[in-house]
Amino acid sequence: MKPQLRPLLAELSAYLQEKAGAQREAAQRSGKPVFDFGIGDPREPTPAFIREALKAAIPEVSQYPSVAGLPVLRKAAAGYLKRRFGLAVDPDREIMPCQGAKEALFHLPLTAVSRERPICFFPDPAYPVYERAILFAGGEPRRMPLVEERTFLPDLDAVSADDWQRTALFFDNYPHNPTGAAAPVAHHQKLLGLAREHGFLAVCDEPYVDLYAKEPPHTAYSVSRENVLVIHSLSKRSGMTGYRSGFMAGEPDLIAKLREARANFGVAPQSIVQQAAAVAWDDDAHVEERRKVFAQKRAVLAAHLKKIGLRTSGEGAFYLWVHVPEGETSELYAARLAERNILVVPGPSFGPSGKGFIRLAMVPTVEDCKRAVEVWPA
Ligand SMILES: Cc1ncc(COP(=O)(O)O)c(C=O)c1O
Known part of the structure; x- marks a missing residue:
């Protein structure tokens, strides 16, 4: 058999x-x-200075990386958030690296879904990993249709208070793959207000936030820091899809809990990649x-x-x-x-x-x- x-x-x-x-x-x-x-x-x-940083970081003695990541990378991520969005973020308590956004997204429902809160929302259409992550974690996937008539924003009023109370997390993604739609600040104000009121986690996946054509989009982290985790990635921003590198930003308490959870997954990013990532986040040109x-x-x-x-x-x-x-x-x-x-x-x-x-x-x-x-x- x-x-x-x-x-x-x-x-x-x-x-x-x-x-x-x-x-x-x-x-x-x-x-x-x-x-x-x-x-x-x-x-x-990939820009040459990033490739060089990776090569220069190869150590003589190789040791396990830590889940919390290298201080130099956390500092670079916080520096980026400051330059790009004007946010003051504590690099040691509010930032955690991940092996690309996909890795973080896939593992999040495992840390959030429970018997009391099985529901996880995700956009339709969307990057397919959200739904699959929810299914693998044994959660209850709920589609949020994004239609052109609503400028590809979810109808948050269509969800009952009972369902919000049974919600573990809500996947949100602007600028949006595949529609290219952007969200106004009002969308995040409403979503994050609901997250605080009903006690669920809003996961705002923002790998395209730097690839704008006109006005630079905001990050959800500038709207509220409670009940939200934003995910940033170097894949598209810096031409580093193969490096597998990103970071999450969230409140210190949330990051501390995720750090504990992630210690079980074996997903601490390789230190050579983290060194290359640090120089990438430090540069905007x-x-x-x-x-x-x-x-x-x-x-x-x-x-x-x-x-x-x-x-x-x-x-x-x-x-x-x-x-x-x-x-x-x-x-x-x-x-x-x-x-x-x-x-x-x-x-x-x-x-x-x-x-x-x-x-x-x-x-x-x-x-x-x-x-x-x-x-x-x-
Ligand atoms: C919306 C969205 N999130 C996450 C990812 C994955 O990003 P990463 O390469 O950082 O894992 C993609 C990749 O296409 C994407 O479109």
């Missing part, structure tokens, strides 16, 4: 990244150029450069989509959330684009409310974006 693993594993459809990998391999076999707007993993090099590159890609793609009559939404992150042409489904349009080796993700892959959209991650180079619009089907 084979080992009987959790039935949940068979129930979850193939993770987005795996599916996209298979699609890319098929396109590559065609021998023609592939324009991969699928997974949000940009191609721009390379992020400005990245914003310029994404703005060029956005200009090429948005102009083309407008020309062929397709509406897009959202200004934040590096995604374009595109209405499919009249009479087509997300899947059919994505398949039609794939015939020209233009790979995109059908909206419903991010949840049922993604119906009628496709998502473009602006990851190919500017030159490839220009080439892609030349072969785009009418």
